[in-house]
Amino acid sequence: xxxxxxxxxxxxxxxxxxxxxxxxxxxxxxxxxxxxxxxxxxxxxxxxxxxxxxxxxxxxxxxxxxxxxxxxxxxxxxxxxxxxxxxxxxxxxxxxxxxxxxxxxxxxxxxxxxxxxxxxxxxxxxxxxxxxxxxxxxxxxxxxxxxxxxxxxxxxxxxxxxxxxxxxxxxxxxxxxxxxxxxxxxxxxxxxxxxxxxxxxxxxxxxxxxxxxxxxxxxxxxxxxxxxxxxxxxxxxxxxxxxxxxxxxxxxxxxxxxxxxxxxxxxxxxxxxxxxxxxxxxxxxx
Amino acid sequence: xxxxxxxxxxxxxxxxxxxxxxxxxxxxxxxxxxxxxxxxxxxxxxxxxxxxxxxxxxxxxxxxxxxxxxxxxxxxxxxxxxxxxxxxxxxxxxxxxxxxxxxxxxxxxxxxxxxxxxxxxxxxxxxxxxxxxxxxxxxxxxxxxxxxxxxxxxxxxxxxxxxxxxxxxxxxxxxxxxxxxxxxxxxxxxxxxxxxxxxxxxxxxxxxxxxxxxxxxxxxxxxxxxxxxxxxxxxxxxxxxxxxxxxxxxxxxxxxxxxxxxxxxxxxxxxxxxxxxxxxxxxxxxxxxxxxxxxxxxx
Numbered sequence: 001x002x003x004x005x006x007x008x009x010x011x012x013x014x015x016x017x018x019x020x021x022x023x024x025x026x027x028x029x030x031x032x033x034x035x036x037x038x039x040x041x042x043x044x045x046x047x048x049x050x051x052x053x054x055x056x057x058x059x060x061x062x063x064x065x066x067x068x069x070x071x072x073x074x075x076x077x078x079x080x081x082x083x084x085x086x087x088x089x090x091x092x093x094x095x096x097x098x099x100x101x102x103x104x105x106x107x108x109x110x111x112x113x114x115x116x117x118x119x120x121x122x123x124x125x126x127x128x129x130x131x132x133x134x135x136x137x138x139x140x141x142x143x144x145x146x147x148x149x150x151x152x153x154x155x156x157x158x159x160x161x162x163x164x165x166x167x168x169x170x171x172x173x174x175x176x177x178x179x180x181x182x183x184x185x186x187x188x189x190x191x192x193x194x195x196x197x198x199x200x201x202x203x204x205x206x207x208x209x210x211x212x213x214x215x216x217x218x219x220x221x222x223x224x225x226x227x228x229x230x231x232x233x234x235x236x237x238x239x240x241x242x243x244x245x246x247x248x249x250x251x252x253x254x255x256x257x258x259x260x261x262x263x264x265x266x267x268x269x270x271x272x273x274x275x276x277x278x279x280x281x282x283x284x285x286x
Numbered sequence: 287x288x289x290x291x292x293x294x295x296x297x298x299x300x301x302x303x304x305x306x307x308x309x310x311x312x313x314x315x316x317x318x319x320x321x322x323x324x325x326x327x328x329x330x331x332x333x334x335x336x337x338x339x340x341x342x343x344x345x346x347x348x349x350x351x352x353x354x355x356x357x358x359x360x361x362x363x364x365x366x367x368x369x370x371x372x373x374x375x376x377x378x379x380x381x382x383x384x385x386x387x388x389x390x391x392x393x394x395x396x397x398x399x400x401x402x403x404x405x406x407x408x409x410x411x412x413x414x415x416x417x418x419x420x421x422x423x424x425x426x427x428x429x430x431x432x433x434x435x436x437x438x439x440x441x442x443x444x445x446x447x448x449x450x451x452x453x454x455x456x457x458x459x460x461x462x463x464x465x466x467x468x469x470x471x472x473x474x475x476x477x478x479x480x481x482x483x484x485x486x487x488x489x490x491x492x493x494x495x496x497x498x499x500x501x502x503x504x505x506x507x508x509x510x511x512x513x514x515x516x517x518x519x520x521x522x523x524x525x526x527x528x529x530x531x532x533x534x535x536x537x538x539x540x541x542x543x544x545x546x547x548x549x550x551x552x553x554x555x556x557x558x559x560x561x562x563x564x565x566x567x568x569x570x571x572x573x574x575x576x577x578x579x580x581x582x583x584x585x
Contacts, residue, residue, distance in 0.1 A: 006479055006481070006482065007479070010480065010481035013481060014382075014386060016378055017378040017379065017382035017386065018382060020379045020382070021378075021382050021383065021387070021391070021395070024375065024379055024395075024402075024451055025394075025395075025398055027402075027451075028398050028401060028402055030413075030417065031405065031410070031413045031448070034413055034416045034417050035412060035413060035416070038416055085308045085311060085312065086308075088305040088308045088309075089309050089312055091305065092305040092308075092309055096302070096305070105579075107309075109579065111312075112571070113316075113568060113571045113572055114315070114316055116502065116505050116506070116509075116567055116568075116571035117567055117568065117571075118508075118509025118510065118511065118536060118563060119509075119511065120509065120511040120539050120540055120560065120563070121319070121323075121509065121560050121563055121564045121567075123539075123540075124323065124556065124557055124560035125318075125319045125322055125323060128322045128323065128325075128326050128557065129322065132322070148315055148319075151312060151315070152312075155312070179294055179295060179297070179298035180298060180302065181297060181298040182294070182298070184301070185301070202404075205404050208406075209404070209405070209406025209408070209409075210406065210407070211407065211408050211511075211512045212511040212512050212540055215540055236406055236407075236512070239408050239412065240516070243412070243415065243516070254412070255412065255416070261408065261409060262409055265404050265405060265406060265409075266401065269397070269400050269401050269404045272400070273397060273400065
């Protein structure tokens with residue numbers, strides 16, 4: 001009797017657990033499906049290839065090219081900056097600090113906590129920086145803010161890759177007479193190459209999708225920026241603003257823009273998967 | 287030969303310095319962040335006592351009254367509700383994936399988690415407007431005998447609950463897979479069923495990990511801005527029910543950046559809101575991470 005009760009209980013829970021796993025998969029499918037279903041009909045080549053013309057936000061002609069290009073500029077710029085600052089830190093943690101585990105782990109902890117800080121806080125901070133240095137809302141201000149926001153993500157992702165490289169490789173490299181920086185950039189970086197690409201793609205995806213961090217700092221314009229000091233439109237903000245419109249036509253365009261953004265993000269995450277797979281395959285097992 | 291080696295060592299030294307400079311830069315960012323926000327909100331703090339700002343619900347920027355209470359309560363509502371919805375789902379799923387499911391299912395779940403984590407919050411917001419809001423206004427609310435536009439605390443919580451799934455699920459899977467195998471083997475060999483082992487041994491062992499996963503989910507949810515802002519309604523009153531609109535703290539900051547500089551002390555108040563958010567989230571992150579590290583150490 002008791003035995004049977006146990007088995008029924010287990011069965012019930014197994015069903016619930018299976019259902020909850022399915023709920024998560026279904027939720028993802030539903031999100032992608034509903035965005036595509038609503039957005040695809042309004043998506044046209046005109047939308048992707050043109051800047052907004054006069055009266056775009058009142059339902060007239062034009063497209064969101066300014067936002068697409070602006071987002072790409074912003075994401076490329078900030079990913080590049082974060083890479084320049086992040087790569088040395090990640091290498092330092094895994095080469096110079098390899099004997100001082102405690103310090104390295106404290107740094108990891110610190111980066112993880114920074115990762116948790118919401119982007120709107122970085123946005124607000126970017127705004128105070130802007131006022132402090134007297135910069136106007138511009139591509140540069142946006143890049144700096146987004147860089148601050150993605151650095152912890154970038155460093156931790158690289159660190160996870162570098163951590164898997166065995167100590168022996170460093171010892172071998174050092175014993176052959178190379179300096180620590182040569183070991184870092186020529187041996188470790190190369191060994192972790194595809195993992196690094198994954199880390200960069202991950203940060204790039206974050207940078208292109210975030211709206212809150214750039215809300216205060218990039219400004220918004222219908223033009224494609226030609227310099228760092230000019231305001232820039234971004235795709236998430238463009239979606240956000242178009243959705244706020246009372247006109248249905250404009251709102252439909254917001255859904256179409258959402259398809260564009262979803263497409264970019266999906267491509268990025270597929271690429272990231274691809275590169276991390278490759279990394280797994282080519283890993284040397286000691 | 288010698289000159290060559292001098293050059294190499296010079297390069298090595300330069301690289302090391304650059305590494306340290308970057309590291310220091312990285313460490314001072316959050317410190318600067320805290321200081322910067324504090325300095326900006328100091329103007330407001332000098333004129334109003336902190337407890338009055340936090341525990342008054344009077345929000346009239348034009349007459350210089352800044353009470354954050356309704357925003358804080360709204361934030362708490364959506365956050366806790368989101369956790370209540372997705373906490374159990376994540377927990378059950380992580381048990382399913384680590385204990386029962388085949389390797390293939392776990393491999394299928396990884397990209398799902400990745401993509402969920404990668405989808406920008408604006409897209410979640412769009413989804414909320416397309417699916418969740420009409421669902422609440424057309425089906426759920428009438429079923430409960432209420433009327434609402436759908437832009438409500440519940441909509442915000444539902445959208446958030448999907449958004450925080452990847453973060454919690456990742457950590458929970460990690461937690462369950464670090465529990466040593468011998469533990470469940472011992473329990474199984476004593477005659478316990480698989481489910482009993484999970485219920486009495488694994489869950490007990492994983493308890494601190496589960497709590498910290500929830501803590502991380504909480505800090506994610508608390509700071510999430512755009513998606514919640516798009517579906518939660520943004521009305522400055524203390525929400526009294528699930529179907530009423532709310533106005534969480536991050537939405538307050540994001541919504542008012544336009545008029546920030548035209549009203550005296552308004553920018554100061556918004557920066558204080560950001561500072562409050564920063565402090566709360568740092569605290570929750572800190573506590574959860576420490577708990578996770580302790581678990582890893584014990585094994």
